[in-house]
Amino acid sequence: MSALLDKLALAFSYPFVRYALIVGVLVALCASLFGVTLVLKRFSFIGDGLSHVAFGAMAVAGVLKLTNNLPLVLALTVAAAVLLLRTGQNTRLKGDAAIAMYSVGALALGYLLMSLSSGSANLAGDVCSTLFGSTSMLTLTRDEVLLCVVLSAVVLALFVLLYHRMFALTFDESFARATGAPTELYNLLIAVVVAVIIVLGMHLIGSLLISALILFPALSAMRVFRSFRAVTLCAALLAVGCALLGLLASILADTPVGASIVAVNLLAFAVCCLVGRATGANV
Amino acid sequence: MALITCEHLSLGYENRELLRDLSFSVRAGDYLCIVGENGSGKTTLMKTILGLRQPLAGSIRFGDGLRQTEIGYLPQQTDVQRDFPASVWEIVLSGCMNSLGLRPFYGKAQKARAEEALQKLDIADLRRRCYRELSGGQQQRVLLARALCATGKLLLLDEPVSGLDPRVTAELYRIIRDLNREGITILMISHDLQAAAEDASHILHVGRELFFGTKDDYLRSSVCRCFQPGRGNEA
Numbered sequence: 001m002s003a004l005l006d007k008l009a010l011a012f013s014y015p016f017v018r019y020a021l022i023v024g025v026l027v028a029l030c031a032s033l034f035g036v037t038l039v040l041k042r043f044s045f046i047g048d049g050l051s052h053v054a055f056g057a058m059a060v061a062g063v064l065k066l067t068n069n070l071p072l073v074l075a076l077t078v079a080a081a082v083l084l085l086r087t088g089q090n091t092r093l094k095g096d097a098a099i100a101m102y103s104v105g106a107l108a109l110g111y112l113l114m115s116l117s118s119g120s121a122n123l124a125g126d127v128c129s130t131l132f133g134s135t136s137m138l139t140l141t142r143d144e145v146l147l148c149v150v151l152s153a154v155v156l157a158l159f160v161l162l163y164h165r166m167f168a169l170t171f172d173e174s175f176a177r178a179t180g181a182p183t184e185l186y187n188l189l190i191a192v193v194v195a196v197i198i199v200l201g202m203h204l205i206g207s208l209l210i211s212a213l214i215l216f217p218a219l220s221a222m223r224v225f226r227s228f229r230a231v232t233l234c235a236a237l238l239a240v241g242c243a244l245l246g247l248l249a250s251i252l253a254d255t256p257v258g259a260s261i262v263a264v265n266l267l268a269f270a271v272c273c274l275v276g277r278a279t280g281a282n283v
Numbered sequence: 284m285a286l287i288t289c290e291h292l293s294l295g296y297e298n299r300e301l302l303r304d305l306s307f308s309v310r311a312g313d314y315l316c317i318v319g320e321n322g323s324g325k326t327t328l329m330k331t332i333l334g335l336r337q338p339l340a341g342s343i344r345f346g347d348g349l350r351q352t353e354i355g356y357l358p359q360q361t362d363v364q365r366d367f368p369a370s371v372w373e374i375v376l377s378g379c380m381n382s383l384g385l386r387p388f389y390g391k392a393q394k395a396r397a398e399e400a401l402q403k404l405d406i407a408d409l410r411r412r413c414y415r416e417l418s419g420g421q422q423q424r425v426l427l428a429r430a431l432c433a434t435g436k437l438l439l440l441d442e443p444v445s446g447l448d449p450r451v452t453a454e455l456y457r458i459i460r461d462l463n464r465e466g467i468t469i470l471m472i473s474h475d476l477q478a479a480a481e482d483a484s485h486i487l488h489v490g491r492e493l494f495f496g497t498k499d500d501y502l503r504s505s506v507c508r509c510f511q512p513g514r515g516n517e518a
Contacts, residue, residue: 179378180380
């Protein structure tokens with residue numbers, strides 16, 4: 001036991017471990033809050049699609065040999081979010097098919113670009129860490145952490161201020177629109193916020209795994225609770241708890257960060273299912 | 284001055300016109316029942332009045348100081364709502380959003396309004412219950428309470444009794460009738476002319492033939508006899 005504690009103490013003496021903890025918890029928290037709305041609005045696939053687009057954007061940034069690729073990736077992913085929402089509504093290319101096309105397209109192009117331009121000897125390693133997150137936590141820089149803290153604060157503030165509007169929009173969009181709410185603006189905002197969350201979490205968790213942080217806490221909370229507020233609060237707590245546990249596990253067992261956090265989330269989902277069944281919350 | 288005036292409305296989708304040259308007006312206190320076959324454009328008309336769609340041609344004007352965002356709306360239920368984790372109180376309160384302005388949270392005025400709507404529809408004891416666990420009739424009451432939070436003037440109801448059993452249907456019609464007597468104008472889409480005609484003051488029949496007028500005129504009209512053979516003769 002004390003050996004474990006020693007190992008933790010040693011780990012936390014490194015700034016990059018503390019960075020990873022801050023980023024992991026903040027991203028998980030933001031993702032879970034908007035995740036509730038996304039899941040209930042049947043928008044889950046947007047999170048998944050965007051994470052693949054973010055991978056492609058990362059490859060573009062790699063080709064351009066940018067030292068700080070976050071702004072570019074952020075801009076491209078947000079643009080894709082806006083585009084996805086538009087095409088989902090108006091064109092012949094409807095919803096799920098459009099998203100599937102974007103996401104595999106971005107994945108393929110991203111990989112192509114990375115392999116064409118690759119200066120590094122370790123292409124497979126690069127791709128793997130972009131898709132599944134860093135195997136160690138060494139990759140976060142101080143500036144990235146700062147940006148993450150600022151953006152998370154903005155996202156959290158937005159959620160709190162728009163909480164009631166989010167509820168109305170999620171429960172019944174046409175009623176909200178009929179009574180004068182600018183629902184298109186809110187939908188756009190949701191897509192942009194989700195894009196931001198995905199990009200922020202991508203380095204640490206990996207672009208393939210990040211949508212798990214959006215979905216799992218909301219789905220777990222919905223097994224157990226029956227009001228929107230309780231589901232939201234529970235999802236937030238679950239997300240933070242799972243992120244912490246996953247990070248600690250990855251430090252202690254030397255497992256990949258993203259995969260560990262997702263595994264803990266999976267476990268929490270199973271527990272919530274059991275609790276839900278036991279209390280009869282879910283018919 | 285009428286509450287709503289529709290003039291020469293054409294409704295439909297890009298290349299398919301559902302309704303052409305529809306004109307009618309609704310005055311404060313009216314109880315207008317909209318009838319017609321499936322797919323004749325009843326819901327489309329309602330969505331156009333609500334500003335959710337644009338008419339292909341024609342105009343809708345609001346009078347008596349009614350703003351478009353002050354209309355209470357009871358939509359047909361969606362799949363999303365059937366398994367939505369929300370308490371009755373959360374849903375009813377969300378009807379007050381149009382009086383929120385730029386404020387982020389509901390204040391005393393909105394909460395009092397939601398409370399009043401709960402009392403009026405006799406569902407105050409359900410406030411903590413989960414919406415998806417309620418019976419169909421209870422769910423409709425909750426949505427009606429939400430609509431009341433959004434308006435004191437005009438309710439648009441889209442097939443409010445579909446899927447309800449006869450007893451609950453009668454109860455819901457009674458509630459709507461009472462609301463109308465308290466001065467709220469009602470626009471209701473209904474399949475069920477027989478029951479609707481009991482309470483309605485005016486009928487709008489949409490379809491190949493259009494009719495707008497008082498209920499009594501409608502029951503004597505040829506449109507009505509085509510729609511419900513036998514019914515017109517009884518009246």
